[in-house]
Amino acid sequence: MSRSFTNQNGDRTLLQHSIMPAHTHLCEHCLEILDKVPIVIERSARWTGSVHITNLGKRFQNELSGSCKLCHVLWKQRQGLLLQLSPSEKGLKGNDSLWARLFFGRLFGPHAIRTSSLPVGLSSEVDFVTLVVVPDALNSNGIFTEPHYNIPALALYDVSRAGDLLCAPELVPAEFNPTMISNWIQSCREHHGSCSPAAHERTEITLIDCATRRLTTLDMTHPYVALSYVWGNVVPKPLLNSSEIPENTSAVIVDALQVTQSLGFKYLWADQYCINQNDPVIKMRQISQMNLIYSQAELTIVAACGESAAYGLPGVSRPRERFQHPVKAGNWKIIELGPDGLLDLIDSKWATRGWTFQEAWLSKRLLCFTDKQCYFECGAISCAESLKHTDLIWQLDSLDLNFRHLNFGPYAYLDETESQSWPLAHIDAVHRALHSYSSRELRFDSDSLNAFAGVLSASKTIHLDSEYAAANSIAFTTALGIPLMVGCFKGQSLLEQTLMSGFSWFHVDSRETRRRTHFPSWTWAGWDGVVDTCWKWFHHKALDLAIQKVHVIAADTSEAIGHQIPSSDIDLQMQTWTLSFEAITVPSHWLTSTGSTGAHLQWFLQESLVRLYSSEPLSYSQFLGNLQNDQNRLVLIGYAPEGLRGLVWILRRTILSWSRAGIISIEPSGPEQQDDKQHIANQNLNRSLLSLIVDGRRIAYRFE
Known part of the structure; x- marks a missing residue:
C-alpha cells in the first residue's frame, strides 16, 4: 500500500510512503520514524528548511545492544556529530531529536545561493531527504537550521524513484573507481x-x-x-x-x-x-x-x-x-553521505x-x-x-x-560575498586569498612569498568589462606581495586607492605572530601570522593618500636603485627591498587606552574609539613609554574627513630606520551606537586630523 503527498504549492512530493513488510529487520521505533517522515514533510510550511521529525529521548546516547540496523546507523551518525563539538557543548544535557531537510533545499533555499538559480522544471520531485540526529540543547543555536558542523548526514530515498532524482546517493566502492x-x-x-x-x-x-x-x-x-x-x-x-x-x-x-x-x-x-x-x-x-x-x-x-x-x-x-552501512526496508533505502x-x-x-x-x-x-x-x-x-x-x-x-x-557539499558554509564594483573587487579577491593563505604553515620562512607568487601572477589577468577596458589602461602589479593596480577608474587613481588597501593589512592576533627576517616588515611576507585587511571597511569610502614620494629601494647592490611604486613587479630573488615615503606624524599623546593588560584593550585617539592591531606582543605600559621616548611613532597613511575614516601606521625605531609594528584603523561606529560623548570626541579628532593635514609638515621615513 502506498500514497503520495503534495506540498503547499500543489507539487507532488519526493516521498512515496510505503507500509513496511513484516520481515523488515528494523525495530518498532525505526519503523515509526520511516512512517512519520513523509507525513511531517507534507505538513511542513518550510519546504526548503529543516523539519522536526520526532523526539528520540536518550535512546542514542548510550551504546546500543539491539540488532536494528537503522538504530546503529543513527547512533553512529550522532557519534560523528559529537566529534565536531567543543568540550562545553558535549557536556550539555537533554534529549535528542531527529531532523530532516531536503538535500537540494539546502542548495537552493532562501539561505543558499539564489532561488532564481533553480533550473526550469527543477522541483521537489527530483530531491531526497537527509536525516540528522541533533541534541535538543544544541538546536536552540540553529545547528541544523543553518549547520556549520561537519555533520555526516543520512540520505533517505525511495529506490524505485532513484532514476528520477537529480542526484542519487551511492555506495562508495572499496577501491578507486x-x-x-x-x-x-x-x-x-x-x-x-x-x-x-x-x-x-x-x-x-x-x-x-x-x-x-x-x-x-x-x-x-x-x-x-x-x-x-x-x-x-x-x-x-x-x-x-x-x-x-x-x-x-x-x-x-x-x-x-x-x-x-x-x-x-x-x-x-x-x-x-x-x-x-x-x-x-x-x-x-x-x-x-x-x-x-x-x-x-x-x-x-x-x-x-x-x-x-x-x-x-x-x-x-x-x-x-568504510563509513557507509546501508539499510533497506521495502522501497526505502538509508545510506550515509559521509562528512x-x-x-x-x-x-x-x-x-x-x-x-x-x-x-x-x-x-x-x-x-x-x-x-x-x-x-x-x-x-x-x-x-x-x-x-x-x-x-x-x-x-x-x-x-x-x-x-x-x-565547496564540496550541501553542508559547506556558503559565503555570499557582497557584490562590488569592478575593478576594486579584483584587489578584494586577492586580499581574501591572502587571508586564507596566511593561516597556513611553511617549513621555510624564505618561502612566504614564493608560495603565494602563483596567485599574484594569475591575478595579473584582469577580465576587463567593456565599460572599463579603456585600451588596457588598467593593470595589476605587486610590490613584494602588496597587490596594486595602475590606472584610473571614474576619475580616481587606482594606485592611490590600492596603496591604501595594500598598506592596511594587519595581524588578527599579535600573540601568534613572528618576524620573517627574509623580507621587510612593511609587507605581510615579512611576518608569520594570520593577515586580514582594513580595506573591507574602507572601500565604500575612498581614503585620500596622506603619504607622498612613495618609493621602494633595492639595497642589495652597492648603489641603491630607486623604483617609484609600481613601475614593475618587485623581483622575488631580491629580498632586501626598503620602503620610503614622507608622512605626517600623529602626536603620541593622542593615543590612550582604558586598561593596562589583555589582548582586547579599548584604544582611543583623542578619546575617539579606534581599532589597534599590533604585529608584536603588546604591553600597554611599555608601548606608551616607547611612544613618549620616540621609540615608537604614529604616522598617518590615509584619511577621509567625510565620515571620519583613516589609517595610521605604528612604527618602531630600529638602528638605521623604522619597522612597521602595526596599524590603527579609524572608523567610528554607527550613529545608533554613539553616545553624545563619543560623537563630540569624533568631531574633535576630525578637526585635529584636518589641522595636521592642512599644516602639511611631513617627515621622510625609511622602512626595513
Whole structure:
C-alpha cells in the first residue's frame, strides 16, 4: 500500500510512503520514524528548511545492544556529530531529536545561493531527504537550521524513484573507481568551457611519462595531471640516471602515476621531481611558473590525507575507511553521505601547508582523495563518490551562482560575498586569498612569498568589462606581495586607492605572530601570522593618500636603485627591498587606552574609539613609554574627513630606520551606537586630523 503527498504549492512530493513488510529487520521505533517522515514533510510550511521529525529521548546516547540496523546507523551518525563539538557543548544535557531537510533545499533555499538559480522544471520531485540526529540543547543555536558542523548526514530515498532524482546517493566502492571520475572530467569538458586550460600555452614544462617513469620536457599543450600533496618528513629518493623515477619513491607519487594512467592521461607533474631541487636559479624560474603549471593542468590530484608523502592515496595502495552501512526496508533505502567534503579537507594536514593553497586555488579541476572517498570540483560544480549526478546537473551554466561556492557539499558554509564594483573587487579577491593563505604553515620562512607568487601572477589577468577596458589602461602589479593596480577608474587613481588597501593589512592576533627576517616588515611576507585587511571597511569610502614620494629601494647592490611604486613587479630573488615615503606624524599623546593588560584593550585617539592591531606582543605600559621616548611613532597613511575614516601606521625605531609594528584603523561606529560623548570626541579628532593635514609638515621615513 502506498500514497503520495503534495506540498503547499500543489507539487507532488519526493516521498512515496510505503507500509513496511513484516520481515523488515528494523525495530518498532525505526519503523515509526520511516512512517512519520513523509507525513511531517507534507505538513511542513518550510519546504526548503529543516523539519522536526520526532523526539528520540536518550535512546542514542548510550551504546546500543539491539540488532536494528537503522538504530546503529543513527547512533553512529550522532557519534560523528559529537566529534565536531567543543568540550562545553558535549557536556550539555537533554534529549535528542531527529531532523530532516531536503538535500537540494539546502542548495537552493532562501539561505543558499539564489532561488532564481533553480533550473526550469527543477522541483521537489527530483530531491531526497537527509536525516540528522541533533541534541535538543544544541538546536536552540540553529545547528541544523543553518549547520556549520561537519555533520555526516543520512540520505533517505525511495529506490524505485532513484532514476528520477537529480542526484542519487551511492555506495562508495572499496577501491578507486576511474570510470566515475573519467565521466566527471568528460562531462566538465563538454559543458564547462571555462574549466578547460588555454589551448595555446606553449611554455615548456618537465613532466613524468607515466608509462616509462622518465622525465621528459614538453610544452603545455600536451595534456597532463598535476599533483598537490604534503612532503612531511619524507626524504625524496634521487632520480636514477638523472631522469628515471625510482621504484621506491614516495607512495603518493606511485599512486598518482597509477591514477593518472587509469584516467587516460600520459603525463604527471610532481614538484619532487619536476622542479630542479639542486639548482637555485632553475628552481626559482620554475617556481615563477607555478600559476601556469597548475592552471594549465587538465586535473590536479589532491592528496588530502595522511601526514606525509609516504601515506599514499586511499583506494589505490591503501584501504579506504568504510563509513557507509546501508539499510533497506521495502522501497526505502538509508545510506550515509559521509562528512562534508570541505570540512574533511580543512581537517587534513594538506590544508595546513602554505604551498598547497595556491596549488588548489590555481587549478581548473580538483580530484581530492580523503580516507573515505574522492571529491571533484571544477569551476562550476562539486561532486562526491557518495552522490551520483544526472546530466541536468552538468548542464547548469550559471557557474558563479550555482555550485562553485558549495565547496564540496550541501553542508559547506556558503559565503555570499557582497557584490562590488569592478575593478576594486579584483584587489578584494586577492586580499581574501591572502587571508586564507596566511593561516597556513611553511617549513621555510624564505618561502612566504614564493608560495603565494602563483596567485599574484594569475591575478595579473584582469577580465576587463567593456565599460572599463579603456585600451588596457588598467593593470595589476605587486610590490613584494602588496597587490596594486595602475590606472584610473571614474576619475580616481587606482594606485592611490590600492596603496591604501595594500598598506592596511594587519595581524588578527599579535600573540601568534613572528618576524620573517627574509623580507621587510612593511609587507605581510615579512611576518608569520594570520593577515586580514582594513580595506573591507574602507572601500565604500575612498581614503585620500596622506603619504607622498612613495618609493621602494633595492639595497642589495652597492648603489641603491630607486623604483617609484609600481613601475614593475618587485623581483622575488631580491629580498632586501626598503620602503620610503614622507608622512605626517600623529602626536603620541593622542593615543590612550582604558586598561593596562589583555589582548582586547579599548584604544582611543583623542578619546575617539579606534581599532589597534599590533604585529608584536603588546604591553600597554611599555608601548606608551616607547611612544613618549620616540621609540615608537604614529604616522598617518590615509584619511577621509567625510565620515571620519583613516589609517595610521605604528612604527618602531630600529638602528638605521623604522619597522612597521602595526596599524590603527579609524572608523567610528554607527550613529545608533554613539553616545553624545563619543560623537563630540569624533568631531574633535576630525578637526585635529584636518589641522595636521592642512599644516602639511611631513617627515621622510625609511622602512626595513
